Amino acid sequence: MAPNSGLHSNFNVDYVISYRFADTHNVEARNGFTALMQSLARVGLATEVRNGDNCSLLVFIKVGSDKSFAHEVYRSRVKDWLHGVRAAEPAKDTQDTVSGQDLTEAERFRIIHHLITSPTEEGGAGVTPKEGRWKNVESIFPLHDHTFNKEWIKKWSTMTFLKVEDLDEIRNRFGEKIAYYFAFTQNYFAFLIFPAAFGFASWVILGSFSPIYALVNGLWCVTLVEYWKRQELDLSVRWGVKGVAGIQKKRRDFKHEKEIRDPVTGETLQIFPATKRLSRQLLQVPFAFLAVLALGTLIATGFGIEIFLSEVYNGPGKTLLVFLPTGLLTTLVPTLTTMLTTVATQLNEYENWETAESYESALTQKIFVLNFITSYLPIFLTAFVYVPFGSIVVPYLDIFSLTARPFAQQEKQLQTPKSGAFVINPSRLKNQVIYFTVTAQIVNFGLETILPYVKRRGFSKYQEMKSESAAKKGGAGAGVAIDDVPEEAEFLKRVRNEAELDVYDVATDLREMVVQFGYLSLFSVVWPLTPVSFIINNWIELRSDAAKICLGMQRPTPHRADSIGPWLDSLEFLAWLGSITSAALAYLFSNNGLGPDGTPATIKGWALLLTIFFSEHLYLLVRWGVRLAISKIDSPGMEKERGERFRVRKQYLQDTLGQDALDVPSGFMEEKITRSSLEEDARQSSLRTTGTTEHFWSRQRTWEESARVGANLIEKMAPKEGKKQQ
Numbered sequence: 001m002a003p004n005s006g007l008h009s010n011f012n013v014d015y016v017i018s019y020r021f022a023d024t025h026n027v028e029a030r031n032g033f034t035a036l037m038q039s040l041a042r043v044g045l046a047t048e049v050r051n052g053d054n055c056s057l058l059v060f061i062k063v064g065s066d067k068s069f070a071h072e073v074y075r076s077r078v079k080d081w082l083h084g085v086r087a088a089e090p091a092k093d094t095q096d097t098v099s100g101q102d103l104t105e106a107e108r109f110r111i112i113h114h115l116i117t118s119p120t121e122e123g124g125a126g127v128t129p130k131e132g133r134w135k136n137v138e139s140i141f142p143l144h145d146h147t148f149n150k151e152w153i154k155k156w157s158t159m160t161f162l163k164v165e166d167l168d169e170i171r172n173r174f175g176e177k178i179a180y181y182f183a184f185t186q187n188y189f190a191f192l193i194f195p196a197a198f199g200f201a202s203w204v205i206l207g208s209f210s211p212i213y214a215l216v217n218g219l220w221c222v223t224l225v226e227y228w229k230r231q232e233l234d235l236s237v238r239w240g241v242k243g244v245a246g247i248q249k250k251r252r253d254f255k256h257e258k259e260i261r262d263p264v265t266g267e268t269l270q271i272f273p274a275t276k277r278l279s280r281q282l283l284q285v286p287f288a289f290l291a292v293l294a295l296g297t298l299i300a301t302g303f304g305i306e307i308f309l310s311e312v313y314n315g316p317g318k319t320l321l322v323f324l325p326t327g328l329l330t331t332l333v334p335t336l337t338t339m340l341t342t343v344a345t346q347l348n349e350y351e352n353w354e355t356a357e358s359y360e361s362a363l364t365q366k367i368f369v370l371n372f373i374t375s376y377l378p379i380f381l382t383a384f385v386y387v388p389f390g391s392i393v394v395p396y397l398d399i400f401s402l403t404a405r406p407f408a409q410q411e412k413q414l415q416t417p418k419s420g421a422f423v424i425n426p427s428r429l430k431n432q433v434i435y436f437t438v439t440a441q442i443v444n445f446g447l448e449t450i451l452p453y454v455k456r457r458g459f460s461k462y463q464e465m466k467s468e469s470a471a472k473k474g475g476a477g478a479g480v481a482i483d484d485v486p487e488e489a490e491f492l493k494r495v496r497n498e499a500e501l502d503v504y505d506v507a508t509d510l511r512e513m514v515v516q517f518g519y520l521s522l523f524s525v526v527w528p529l530t531p532v533s534f535i536i537n538n539w540i541e542l543r544s545d546a547a548k549i550c551l552g553m554q555r556p557t558p559h560r561a562d563s564i565g566p567w568l569d570s571l572e573f574l575a576w577l578g579s580i581t582s583a584a585l586a587y588l589f590s591n592n593g594l595g596p597d598g599t600p601a602t603i604k605g606w607a608l609l610l611t612i613f614f615s616e617h618l619y620l621l622v623r624w625g626v627r628l629a630i631s632k633i634d635s636p637g638m639e640k641e642r643g644e645r646f647r648v649r650k651q652y653l654q655d656t657l658g659q660d661a662l663d664v665p666s667g668f669m670e671e672k673i674t675r676s677s678l679e680e681d682a683r684q685s686s687l688r689t690t691g692t693t694e695h696f697w698s699r700q701r702t703w704e705e706s707a708r709v710g711a712n713l714i715e716k717m718a719p720k721e722g723k724k725q726q
Contacts, residue, residue, distance in 0.1 A: 010143045010145070010491070013061070014109065014112050014142065015061040015112060015116065015141065016141055016142075016498075017058070017061065017116075017139070018057075018059075018137070018138040018139045019032075019036065019058075020054070020056040020057075021056070021136050022055035032134075032136050033057065037059075039120075039125040041064075043125045044069070045115065045116070046061070047061055050484075053496050056138070061112070061116070063112065072114075073107070076111055077090035078090055079247065080240075083246055085241065106172055106175040106558035109558050110175065110558045113558075127140070141498070141499075141554040142555045144555045145173075148173065152169075152546060153550060156546055161186070161189075162182070162186045164238075167186070168239075174555075174556055174558055175557075175558025175559050176239055176241050176560045177559040177561040178556060178558075180561055180563065181506050181510050181513075181564070183231065184228060184513065184564055187224075187227075187228055188228075189538040191220070191227075192538065195216075195220050195520070195531035196534075198213070203527075208525070208589070209525055209586050209590070210528070210586070213528050214582040214583060217525065217578075218578060218579045221517075221575040222619065225568075225575050226627055228568070228571075229568070232562070232564070236562040236563070238636070241561065241562045244562050248354075248355035248357050248358070249356050249357070251354065251355060253349065254270070254272070254353070254354050255272070256270035256271055256272050257273060258270075277351055277353075280350055280351045281351055287343065287344065290340075290343075291340050291373060295333070295336060295337070295377070296373065298329070298333060298336060299374070299381070300377075302326075302328055303325070303378060303386075304397050305328070306322065307394060308394075308397045309324065309325070311394070311425060333374055340370055341367065341370065345363065357565075360507075360565070361565060364507065364565065368511075368566075368570050371511060371515055375515050375519075376519075378432065379432055379436065379523055382428055383523075383588075391424065429526055433523050433530070436523075437519050437523075437527070437530045437534070438533045441534075445537075445540065445541075448544075448548070452502075452548075452552050453551075453552060498554055502553055502554070503553065503556075504553035510567050512541075514567050516538075517571060518574040518578075520534060521574045521577070522577060522581045522582070523581070575619075576619060579618070580612050580616055583612055583615030584608060584611065
């Protein structure tokens with residue numbers, strides 16, 4: 001095996017299984033644990049058991065035989081080769097394959113995880129955490145390499161831009177799926193330099209709602225999305241995962257309705273009718289309507305209360321009451337979103353997707369609908385309801401006077417203005433955009449990074465105090481570490497801490513970046529300093545996410561991917577929608593940035609629709625042009641792919657025809673006609689019976705002789721005029 005500092009510092013442990021039995025009968029827990037040990041041993045994995053925290057066991061796993069593991073690596077690579085992921089056939093010497101430098105930690109952990117979790121019919125142990133017979137298996141995770149983690153965080157804290165080698169290191173450690181997230185965030189961060197500089201200049205010179213800024217920002221969004229598509233392709237070739245999405249893992253929960261035999265391969269295929277799944281997918285329409293109705297009503301209600309309290313009510317307690325809708329939305333929106341997410345998950349299960357990739361993609365699309373509503377609806381309401389129709393709508397908000405009635409001293413303080421008399425707050429839209437693009441980003445950073453660290457430190461301190469208190473009372477509760485062997489004590493303490501950490505979900509961080517891109521695409525024309533805020537945030541985000549993975553989460557199980565998946569479709573949708581909203585906002589506020597005065601009288605519907613129409617078609621034209629331009633640009637990934645294909649073809653020819661297969665054929669070599677060669681030809685002719693065909697092909701022996709004969713014929717047959725000119 002190749003030396004690995006991470007494995008050596010972890011006693012060569014590959015994976016840890018946390019087996020918790022607090023709520024299980026002793027006999028059932030023992031039988032389940034015995035079955036777990038048998039299943040792991042059957043696939044060639046060695047195990048060691050130690051006690052864990054809170055009625056749990058820690059099962060340490062490593063490869064039992066280097067030879068059997070080399071065979072698993074070879075099988076995995078052959079499968080990739082057969083599916084077109086690898087260009088060249090893997091080396092048949094499996095031991096050299098495993099001991100070579102090309103076996104990364106990520107590939108090793110991925111193959112071992114496959115052995116642990118894959119169904120028995122696919123050669124795995126079939127262990128699925130918290131499901132069925134494995135309900136006591138709480139988690140399966142590899143251990144952190146703390147030496148690498150410290151160096152990684154220290155290195156990144158002094159860097160501004162990540163190099164492709166840094167992304168390679170992430171891929172080698174944590175797998176392609178996480179590496180793609182960091183690659184996209186780094187690419188997004190680098191692309192933000194131009195809009196940040198241009199946005200600052202626009203803020204100083206052009207001001208808000210500038211059509212020029214809207215046009216440039218739309219062009220930038222298209223370029224970012226299209227360039228990232230090429231980057232995805234280059235990275236997939238560089239990391240050897242192009243087309244890996246075609247190797248799809250079947251879901252355990254997939255329920256087939258019939259089995260058929262493939263007429264080509266002869267394999268038995270489990271089929272669920274596509275028409276039946278399509279009919280189930282149609283339920284997404286009422287789900288989307290339900291989500292819009294539920295979340296939209298809640299957000300619109302909070303929006304109305306906030307407008308009433310901040311701009312209509314003028315009585316005691318106003319300073320505190322204005323925070324009431326914020327508190328309601330902060331409490332109720334996450335609760336309702338969680339409920340709708342549960343419904344989306346159940347709907348996804350009902351659709352009965354065959355593979356894990358298709359299941360995840362469908363769920364991501366449903367979750368994006370919820371995120372779109374919760375993230376952007378408040379600004380849409382302000383921009384396209386409050387600003388143009390405020391003086392008409394606000395007089396009907398007297399229904400929300402109930403929220404302030406207990407504090408009002410007289411009825412006049414609750415009275416809404418008459419229709420047409422209300423004057424909107426012109427800075428409300430800009431303040432709202434600033435909140436979502438600056439304040440909300442800071443709050444999210446605190447909730448995502450700082451709060452979990454504080455909670456973790458507090459819980460650890462509580463556990464220590466509890467153990468010390470129990471030890472003073474007699475030692476019975478001094479903790480599980482009391483039986484640890486001294487040379488293992490520090491290691492086991494670290495493993496127990498890692499077992500209590502949360503599981504990292506890269507989709508959460510990707511969703512955060514996509515939602516942020518949406519604010520930039522849809523609403524940055526309101527406040528051109530938006531990209532300045534985001535470029536600062538994303539520099540911190542890259543490093544805080546690295547620290548979160550290293551310190552606040554269990555080490556992620558490496559998974560392969562050849563793109564960021566359905567999030568790319570979300571980016572394209574937001575870029576398209578941004579071309580519409582930016583144009584609409586630029587038109588609405590074209591009167592020196594003042595915008596409508598709360599009445600739609602100044603808005604010409606035909607002009608607004610014409611602006612949107614031209615903006616969208618300009619977007620489509622620019623997207624076509626950018627795609628065409630990028631397709632003409634060569635890239636390292638494309639060069640590498642062509643090189644690999646050439647080497648494969650060359651190797652095939654050499655294996656088939658010999659080492660000189662690519663040399664110039666001997667027939668093209670010069671052959672001189674001598675007296676001896678003519679005599680040899682005459683002798684050979686006398687030895688065999690010749691016909692007209694042989695005589696036909698024996699008159700000119702070489703290309704040079706054919707050339708001379710042809711030249712003589714030209715000389716004889718050329719017109720007299722031609723000869724005179726010569």
